[in-house]
Amino acid sequence: MKTVIITLALIMVTQLSAQLKTVDYSDGTQKLTGFSIAPAKKSAQSMGILILPAWMGIDDHSKEVAQKLATEGHYAFVADIYGADKKPADTKKAGELSGYYKSNYEEYQRRIKLALDKLVKSGANKDKIVVIGYCFGGTGALEATRGGLPVQAVVSFHGGLGKDEKRGNGAIKPKVLILHGADDPYVPQKDIEAFQKEMRDAKADWQMVYYANAVHAFTEKKAGNDNSKGAAYNEKADKRSWEHFMVLLDELNK
Structure with a gap:
């Protein structure tokens, strides 16, 4: 019986993984390769979620999040x-690359917009789009709203909140979590203080949830469990943050 259960589980995982499709696109001469997945059964509640990976680029974690959202x-x-x-x-290279896009935020925003276009082309409703990001990607989620991209909400999981002070604060229309x-x-x-002032100046609909005993990368299991390193997995914060994200999606569908 145990063998049968394990076999069925492996089949289900294989079927789920098979739904993740490689998508080639470009920014000028630069080739880009993203990953797309559609729900097995779409409904009026189906959202389009753009996932911005952490500073190491597309990884297993970001793909797993995509698969989970499809389910x-x-x-x-x-x-x-x-x-x-x-x-x-x-x-070291990740720091250089992520630092470049943080400084050249308009290029970051453009790359996000190109991915958004692919998300909509995959079948997502252009009026029901959310951008989520992890670490460096969390910074990108904020850049999506700072850049006025057409999304309903943005969500940052343990992301950077800062920006160049010279940029000033503009309109923030999407919900921000x-x-x-x-x-x-x-x-x-x-x-943190500058971000909160930015939200208040914009009269944005924003929330900021703190998780006790959690450091950077608290959703990333590969980060280990040693908080003294500054980046570590926290199971409770991981589960709670996902639940808060789901609550926001439910709110958007009302």
């Missing part, structure tokens, strides 16, 4: 920000 009945697309031939080999580790050492208090 929840949503379309999902994992964006390629760096380029098909530019995936960082190590954290920030899911933040209370002990995250990589997001300084000044960035």
Whole structure:
């Protein structure tokens, strides 16, 4: 019986994984490769979710999130920000690449918009789009709304909140949900205060949820469990942040 159950589970995982499709697109001469997945059964509640990966680029975690969203009945697309031939080999290169796009935010916004177009082309309703991001991708989720991209909401999972002070604060139309580790050492208090002022200045519909004993990368199982390193997995924060995300999707569908 145990063997049968394991076999069935493996079949289900294989079927789920098979739904994730490689999508080639481009930004000028730069080739990009993202991943798309559609729900097995779409409904009026189906949303289109754009996933912006962490600083190492498209990884297993971002693909797993896409698959999970499809089982929840949503379309999902994992964006390629760096380029098909530019995936960082190590954290040093990841820091250089993510730093470039944080500084050149208009290029980041353009890469996000290109991925959004592919999400809609995959079948998602253009009027029911949400951008979510992890770490560096969380910064990108905020850039989506700062850039005025046509989305209903943006969600940042342990993402960076800062931006160049010279940019000023503009209109923020989408709902904004920030899911933040209370002990995250990589997001300084000044960035938190500046972000909150930005939201207040814009009279935005925003939420910021703190998770106790959680540091950076609290959704990433491969980050380990040692909070002293500044980045570590936290099962409780991972589950709670997903639940808060689901609540937002339910709210958008009302």
